[in-house]
Amino acid sequence: MQISTLSSEIAESLPFERVSFSHQFLIVGSVGLGIAMTIVGIWLGAETERAAVNRVTAVSAAYVESILAAQLRAVPEDALTTQAMHDALDHIFISGVLQRKIAAFKLWDAQGVVHYSSDDSLIGQRFPVDETLASAFSGTVQARIVAREQELATGGQDAGQRLLEIYVPIRISQSDKVVAVATFNHWTGNIDREISSSKLRSWALVAGVTLSIYLLLFGMVRRANGTILRQRDDLRSQLLRLSRGYEELEHMRRRLGEAGSATTALNEQFLQRVAADLHDGPAQTLAFSLMRFDELVTALSAGSGAKETSAPDVFRVREALRSSLEELRGIATGLGVAGIADLSLAETVDRAVRDFELQYGRTVEAHVESVGVETDLAVRITAYRIVQESLTNCGKHALAGALCVHVQQIAGYLNIEVADQGQGFDLHATPLNGRLGLAFMKERVRLLGGTFVLESTPGCGTRVAVKLPLTIKESIVV
CATH class of the missing domain: 3.30.565.10 (Histidine kinase-like ATPase, C-terminal domain)
Known part of the structure; x- marks a missing residue:
């Protein structure tokens, strides 16, 4: 009993135990659902960005590939490095329709040599073939977000924008053989705005769903907490009633012992009084009667003066016996009530x-x-x-x-x-x-x-x- 009382006192002394169950859920649930919402929001943002990049990559690659295919349809593989080809590509990417859409353009061969670039200083240079370039030569369109290089800045463009770098395999002469890879850097201004808008909507959706779930759970927990509190109050009331009942039983047990002791003492006193009444009343009278009766018997046996003494003595004995009988009847009446x-x-x-x-x-x-x-x-x-x-x-x-x-x-x-x-x-x-x-x-x-x-x-x-x-x-x- 003492151990359970001590443990309950220690539990009640802890700060967290003094908070109701619904308030505990309010704290713990908000933290847990907040973490879950953050994780889901970040994941949805990444997936949104990846989907937008893939969509823009597919559209841009198809567009650029169609332009290059029309330009390089009848050009032999060794003609990619001629001046005429460079002039044609300059007309498309530097002074043509793609000037404002593409920040930079390169044409690679399988050895990592740049055969053409919108930056003339890169033409003829050889770079290590990285994984992205190798995958493009295997026939797969590749794309990645890169930081905008300072030297790529052109008039009217934000120097803080990122670039979407797309690798497009080039096939000529109606062949499936990839003879070159075209790399172009696409401005991400519109893409970033679309991604930001999509992320904002995703975060709003996640926050709304999380808040709805949280409010629903909190309502259920609050109602359950109310039931628990009512049951706890009922249990406390029952415990209080049981405790009072136990105290009353203890009180009754003590009173029963006291009543038994008092009754025993009173009965003993009553018996003593009855004994005293019998001794002082009928017993004395009977003793007197017996003594007079013995004297009467002695006198009658001697035959001397029997007639003179017998009548008064017999009368006195009779009165004494009658008095004893009345006293016994009185005592009997006090002991019991017949009928x-x-x-x-x-x-x-x-x-x-x-x-x-x-x-x-x-x-x-x-x-x-x-x-x-x-x-x-x-x-x-x-x-x-x-x-x-x-x-x-x-x-x-x-x-x-x-x-x-x-x-x-x-x-x-x-x-x-x-x-x-x-x-x-x-x-x-x-x-x-x-x-x-x-x-x-x-x-x-x-x-x-x-x-x-x-x-x-x-x-x-x-x-x-x-x-x-x-x-x-x-x-x-x-």
Whole structure:
């Protein structure tokens, strides 16, 4: 229990754990989707640029190849280096229609020798055959983006532009043999603008799709987080209820132990009182009767004065035995109530009042109202004991004054009130636990889930008020 509590405290102390699940997703998801969006955007940009270059390469290569094919259709292979051929190519690439579209032009042979160039200083020079040039001689059109060389700048062109370098295989005399490779550098101004526009649209599409996915996922996570929070609150409420229930069970267990101890102590005190009553009452009387009976037997056996002594002694023995019998009946009445199971609540209260009136010879003003509802036997027994013990205390201590018993049913509860106008007593000077009868009454009422109130003032009488539930199936408390 301590370990789990400590781990939960440590987890709650971490900054990230104090953030809700939806906010965690907001942070982690934005970073993750941002990285994914960047990767996809870069890849789409590269693919867009590659597609644009390939498209322009194909169109430009076909256009240039068609012009060169018309120019070199009937020219033999060794005529590529003649002055007439140079003049014809100058007319096309330097002063012709391709002047503003092509920044530079070269004509290579398979050994890397430049047979023609728009830059006269390069004619006749030999360069290493790189992979791109070799691939072009194998019959494949090649293209690549290169940085614009400063010497290629011409009037009206942006010195910061890049160049698209295209390698076009040249075939003459209706043959598939590649006799030369034409290399020309194409201005990329329009291509760059098209690529930039395509990249911008690609990035916008990727960003829109990513944002839509992110918002959709965030909405789902937020709703799930709400469910989790509600379930967590429900679990906390259930845990709180279980904890309170456990505390109540512990409290009830302690109260049960206390009630058991109190009941044991009260029973022991009650047994001691019964033993004292038997010893001081019927036992003494029976001992006196037995002693007088022995004297009577002795006198009768001696035959001396039997007639003079037998009659009074027999009368005294008879009275003593009768007194013992009455005392035993009184004690038995206090121990049990015969036939109470067959009585109603009103009859039970009336019997307790009549028993008191017969025993003490005093009149009780009894009022029993609205008690026609069927009640449990335990409630009737407790009501009898409350009225009996309260009236008995009145008979013993309230030697004068009126006695009143008031019983009524209100809202599922039975209210019992017994009052006298005797001398009363000081509750603080005489604790409740010091009076066995009052302690028994209070314990009986508490076990049935009722309330017990005792009011008394010296010189103003005593009042006992009890409130009991009519049914005790769910009302018994410990």
